[in-house]
Amino acid sequence: MPLGIYISVPFCRSKCTYCNFASGVFSNTHMGHYVDRICTDIVKIRKVATDHRAVAPDPVDSIYLGGGTPSLLPPDQLTRLFAAIAQQFNIAPQAEITVECAPGTLTEPIVQSLVACGVNRVSLGVQSFIDKEAASVARLHTREKTLADIERLRSAGIRNINLDLIAGLPHQTRASWNESLQQAIATGVPHLSVYILEVDEDSRLGRELIAGGTKYHAHFVPEDDLTAEFYETACTWLNANGAQQYEISNFARRGFESQHNLKYWTRQPYLGFGVDAHSMLPATEGAESVRLATTDSFEHFFVEAEIKAVRVSAAEALEESFFLGLRLNRGVHLDQLHEQFGPELNRYKPIITELAGEGLLLQTGNVLQLTPRGRLLSNEVFEKFIQEPASTVLSR
Ligand code: SF4
Secondary structure (H helix, E strand, C coil), rough: CCCCEEEEECCCCCCCCCCCCCEECCCHHHHHHHHHHHHHHHHHHHHCCCCCCCCCCCCEEEEEEEEEEHHHHHHHHHHHHHHHHHCCCEEEEEEEEEEECCCCCCCCCHHHHHHHHCCCCEEEEECCCCCCCCCCCCCCCCCHHHHHHHHHHHEEEECCCECCCCCCCCCCCHHHHHHHHHHHHHHCEEECCCCCCCCCCCCCHHHHHCCCCCHHHHHEEEEEEEEHHHHHHHHHHHCCCCCCEEEECCCCCCCCCHHHHHHHHHHCCCEECCCCCCCEECCCCCCCEEEEEECCHHHHHHCCCCCCCEECHHHHHHHHHHHHHHCCCCEEHHHHHHCCCCCHHHHHHHHHHHHHHHHEEEEEEEEEEEEEHHHCCCHHHHHHHHCCCCCCCCCC
């Protein structure tokens, strides 16, 4: 079974007001030390896995640099990261190698170094093609810069490009959302991700919305019903334009689905390095798995060398199989889950019946899928599949 590798690069030029990731505007002088620490972890990770009775399989068929803004790393640091991976792992010849980039950061030397490092897929955090909307959440790019970046990538041979859009940004209207969508479709990129603005205490905009205030243009955020309509429009238009929805937030032309993200949704093994990165590996025996995690604090990352481990029981793995697998339009196969987890599956029959009765799930033979309404209310569906936590902490 092949392996995926994720590297978190938490450096950003500005902190977007909606962002709830472990990222920030940290001095560039930290970049070298940050890459040092990741290279050290890459060298020791197999031993850490073995110590926790887990296996890191071979070869690596997906690498993903996310963040943060990995395209802010200078070319020599990017090269060091990829060289460290290549020294420790066998990379499959057809491996999907993705780097997340902020539009406006793709200078010619950066694009050339991406190509030299073997990067064959780029994900651009566009969020909106309407400059006023992008600026209102502290994005630093314009539509013009984004379109120029797409052309620069294509000229360099990178045609597998994803664009991220967010429905529910301040100032977004039906007309402006349609314009962003039309522009995204017109670029002809083979993959699009459409997220609904998350409102939680972990972002400045989220906190302001919860408080009912007006900072960060919070009072210009569209109503939930309108944002839901934006999402539904995106589903209709993207499907009609050849980018088929294959996951709640993801749309792709055939053959361009994100191989790396599919690993998360299908519980395939992956290793994560950097601030707030997680790994999921099969245990050496049984249906259990092991999760590894690093600190989510940038400051602690440099002094806290330990990688923590948590053993995931078979019951929790089944839970995860439901709420991750149901994200995919193809759904989950109940017969396969039964083969893997046995009668434990029966515990979920009443929940499935209840959610199907509410029109949120659809069962066709052995296949269980979210309905379109279930995709809109997916968090409510997933909550039903989550039981009391029972993980055994292996180390702290
Ligand atoms: S660029 Fe991405 S990671 Fe950085 S602040 Fe903005 S949303 Fe967050």
